[in-house]
Each structure stands twice: as C-alpha cells, then as structure tokens.
Amino acid sequence: MSVVFDKPVSEKSRKLAAGYMKVGIFGLGYVGTTSACCIASQGNSVLGFDINPEKVAQINSAIPPVREPGLDDLLKQARAESRIEATVSVDARINDLDVILVCVGTPSTADGSHDMSAIVHVTSQIAAAIDAKRKRKTPLTIAYRSTFRPGSMDKLVAPVFRATLGDDFARKVELVYNPEFLREASAIDDYFNPPKIVIGTADAKPSVNMEKLHAGIAAPVFHTGYREAEITKFVDNTWHAVKVAYANEIGRICQKLGISASKVHEIFVSDRKLNISPAYTRPGGAFGGSCLPKDVRALQHMSTDIGANTHLIDTLLRSNESHKLFQYEEATQGLAAGARVLLVGLAFKAETDDLRESPNLDIARRLLDAGYKLDIYDPGLDPARLVGCNLGYAYSYLPSLDALLIDKRAAESRTYDLVIATNATFKGLNVSASRTIDIGAIK
Numbered sequence: 001m002s003v004v005f006d007k008p009v010s011e012k013s014r015k016l017a018a019g020y021m022k023v024g025i026f027g028l029g030y031v032g033t034t035s036a037c038c039i040a041s042q043g044n045s046v047l048g049f050d051i052n053p054e055k056v057a058q059i060n061s062a063i064p065p066v067r068e069p070g071l072d073d074l075l076k077q078a079r080a081e082s083r084i085e086a087t088v089s090v091d092a093r094i095n096d097l098d099v100i101l102v103c104v105g106t107p108s109t110a111d112g113s114h115d116m117s118a119i120v121h122v123t124s125q126i127a128a129a130i131d132a133k134r135k136r137k138t139p140l141t142i143a144y145r146s147t148f149r150p151g152s153m154d155k156l157v158a159p160v161f162r163a164t165l166g167d168d169f170a171r172k173v174e175l176v177y178n179p180e181f182l183r184e185a186s187a188i189d190d191y192f193n194p195p196k197i198v199i200g201t202a203d204a205k206p207s208v209n210m211e212k213l214h215a216g217i218a219a220p221v222f223h224t225g226y227r228e229a230e231i232t233k234f235v236d237n238t239w240h241a242v243k244v245a246y247a248n249e250i251g252r253i254c255q256k257l258g259i260s261a262s263k264v265h266e267i268f269v270s271d272r273k274l275n276i277s278p279a280y281t282r283p284g285g286a287f288g289g290s291c292l293p294k295d296v297r298a299l300q301h302m303s304t305d306i307g308a309n310t311h312l313i314d315t316l317l318r319s320n321e322s323h324k325l326f327q328y329e330e331a332t333q334g335l336a337a338g339a340r341v342l343l344v345g346l347a348f349k350a351e352t353d354d355l356r357e358s359p360n361l362d363i364a365r366r367l368l369d370a371g372y373k374l375d376i377y378d379p380g381l382d383p384a385r386l387v388g389c390n391l392g393y394a395y396s397y398l399p400s401l402d403a404l405l406i407d408k409r410a411a412e413s414r415t416y417d418l419v420i421a422t423n424a425t426f427k428g429l430n431v432s433a434s435r436t437i438d439i440g441a442i443k
Contacts, residue, residue: 020044021212024097026122027104028055028086029388030066030187030290030354031145031180035101037064037074038191040083042216047093048086049122054387059086065387067353067380070188090125095134099141099209100126103180105290106146107389112297114148116156123157127164132172141209143176147233147295149302153177153200153226176200176207177229181236184289185349197221200229234302237295238313243280244287245319251283252326284440285422286323286359289348293317293357324362327439331363331420332370339372342411344429345422346378353380355394360422363439364404365397376404377411378425 021044025036028050036046036059050056055065062079064071078084094100104118126142144157153175161169177200182190197219199210204225214221222229247265254261261283269278287293296316303310335341348358355361367374383402386394394401412430419426419433423440 021098021209022096023047023213024049024094024100026050026100026102026126027118027146028052028059028065029103029105030068030184031182032101032103033059033064033066033075034068034071034182034187034191035103035145035180036084037071037078038188039213040078040081041074044083046078046084047097048084049088049090050086051088052387053088056086056088058385059084065385067351067385068187069185069351074188090129092129092131094126094129095131095140097140099143099213101178102126102142102144102146104146105389106148106294108294108297112301114294114298116148116152119144119146119148119152120156120160123160124164127161130165130172132165136172138208139170139172139174141174141176141207143178143207143210145178145180147179147237147291147298148230149298150227150230150234152230170202174207174209175202176210177226178210179229179233184352184354192217194219198229198232199223200226202226233291234295234299237292238299238316240280241287241292241296241316241320242312243276244292245316245323247281247283248286248323249319252323254283255330286320286327286362288357288359290354290356293320320359324359327359328363328366331418331437331439332367332372335372335418337371339417340414341367341372341374342414342416342419342431342433343367343374343376343422344378344411344419344431345425346376346405347380347423350424351380353382353386354390355381355386355397356390357393361394361397363420363422368398368400374404375406375411375414375416376401377406377408377429379408380425381405 023039023044024047025032026049028048036048040046058065062076064075104122106114109115165172179198181194197214201207206223251261254264265282268275300314343364346360348354416433419431419436421438
C-alpha cells in the first residue's frame, strides 16, 4: 500500500493545516511516531522510515510501535485515509517530499556523549537517495529533531551532504535544526501546544517549509542559528533535572525533620514573582526516561571537554541515584525477608511502555536482589511489543520481566505484604496489602 499524495483533504483538515505537505520521518520511536500521526491528522501525507522491520510492519498495520495515549486512534485514522506509510527502504521517493524530519535516537555512550552513529547513517542514506539533477522549486527541507551536541549540524551533518551533493548542496537541500518538546503520556497535546518552536537555520532566517509545517500551532517562535537551537534541549532538560533533584533533596530533608513537604511545596510554588513554576519542583519520584539522564550526561561531557567546571550539574545524576536508593530503603523499612511485594508501574510514566532509565526498574532490581517475592503490574507493558533500545534496556535490568508481570485480576486476587505505587497506574486498582506506599506522592 502506498501513500496517496494527491488524496483530497477534508475541510476539517484544511483548517488544521495551512497547506498540504508531503513529509518524511526517519526514526519511528516515540518522537517519530507521534510526529507522524499528528502531522497526518492535519491532512498531510507521511512516509516513515525505520531500520526495524517490526516497527514498520506495526505502523502499516495501524498498530503504534510505542504506547502513547491517543496515538492508536490517530494512526488508525491516518491509515484509513492512506496518509501514513512506513518502509525500511530509503529510495527515490524522498525526492517527492517537501520536508524530512530526522528523529532517530542519540543514546549515551560510555563517556556520556551522544552516540551519533544513527545520525551519520541516516544522513548518508538521505544524501545518497537525493536526485542531484532534479530541479525543484525549493530545496528539500531536512530538519533534525534528535538531540545532539552544538556544532553537529555544521561539523557532522553538512559535511555529509557536501561530500555527496557537492559544494552547492545548499541549493538542493535546506538543513534545519528543530528540537522537539514532547513529553511521554502527553505527547500529542504537546505537539499541538508546545511551549515554544525553535527553528535553527544556517543564516538564522525563517524556513518557508518549517513555517508551513507549524502553521496553526500557537506558540512563541524563535528563529536562530544552528548552535543556539542545538543547545536548547540540553539547557531545558538539565534544568528539569536540577528541579527534580533539588525538590527531592528538600523532600528528604523535610521527611527526616518531620516537616510537611507538601506544605513547603505549596508555599514555594505560590511565589510566582521570585520562584519558578510548579513543573518538576514537587518532591516525589526520581527523574528518568529517555531524555533527561542522557542529556545531563552529554552536557557533563561537554562541560568537561571545554573545562567549564559545572559542579552543580555534575552532581545531578549522583543526587538522583541517591534518591532512588532512599526511596527503596524507605519502602522496605521493616519488611521481613522473603515478603511478597507488588510493584505497580514499571514504565517511566503511566500509560506508556518506555522503560529506558525508568527509576522503577532500579526498585524492581533491588527488590529481587534482596530476595523479595516480586510481582509487577503495569497494564501499559506488553513484552512482545517492546522493540529496539527499549527492549534491550528492559531485559538487561530484568531478564525475568515476562515472569514478573501479572494482570489486574491476578494482582487483585493476591495478598501482599507491601504494595509500591510508582505512578498513576495505581488508580482504580483494588489490592489487599498490609502496607501501601506511594513513592510518587509527597507528605
């Protein structure tokens, strides 16, 4: 089944999109799949590329390869209207596209820097597939949304296109850096209601195609050079990590002193003049997920590389690890050896299946290492649907994951010595337990 690029657009879709576009997306993970479905819902046609044939098959069967609220309906609608197709083949079809979004992963390497191998591979594939002799009214816009070190567009991406297409490659392709601000479990709303839109170009001027792609989305727009755009996610995510780590340190102090952390938080966030917004400042769970830890590591690596001596930033991950241990010790205090424990919520966030650097995996591993009889309830997780880095990370931490996961009926039919709730997954679950602790709540 091929994407129908000239299918009539409904009146509703015309109101959503300023103009019909043909969009290619490389990397069908959380960011890529969400972006593809949102863009298609505006009446555009989307051609997705991924090296994983399982993800491609799922997209073409209208099954999202990732779990995200609302994504199933968007994908089913897009497939029914022939507005999304996925493929593993990078071929001449990219020459019919208006915009390509690169959303491949850039995971942490051993030294904390980003692994750029996927960026290089995809960039080389795109450059090789471009018909240099073809005349276009405007260059093919290729926008990178993957997080990587400032200078990568100039020193890594552009040279690949120059080597393949020649010194005048800018006449054939327009290179853009466009960071995304999607949070898991609210990614669709975040796509249409972002905190800001950042467009980085070679001359810091607006991109016609990127303006068209974002038409109808109300948010502050910043046109800047590549490097200012590239560092945006590092600044944002490291600040979020600072807020989470700081709030949890204050929470630990309050708990040890018998102070109500919830009241302290209420007072703190009420000050909108000198303090900051409530986001990420409520004492609770440790930070995790696919973005904050790896971006903090990458910024630490950059800081060390340039001799910036960022001591506060260097302590963030250690503080976060301390909080994971603190929460585990608080939850298991006084718990008898061999006790039966139910962990409710293993994924980083409720209603998702992202296990990458989820602090709940650390808790599960510690419980097993201590000899407790562990069950895990997380209705958003289906081991058979885990793919890529998510799959590898999950089983490297919990090789027995399949045996540990139970359904709601089993969870509610057993009696536990301890139930540990990590997120909103606990809502609506009726469990019999001697003690229940919500590690995501504040007191």
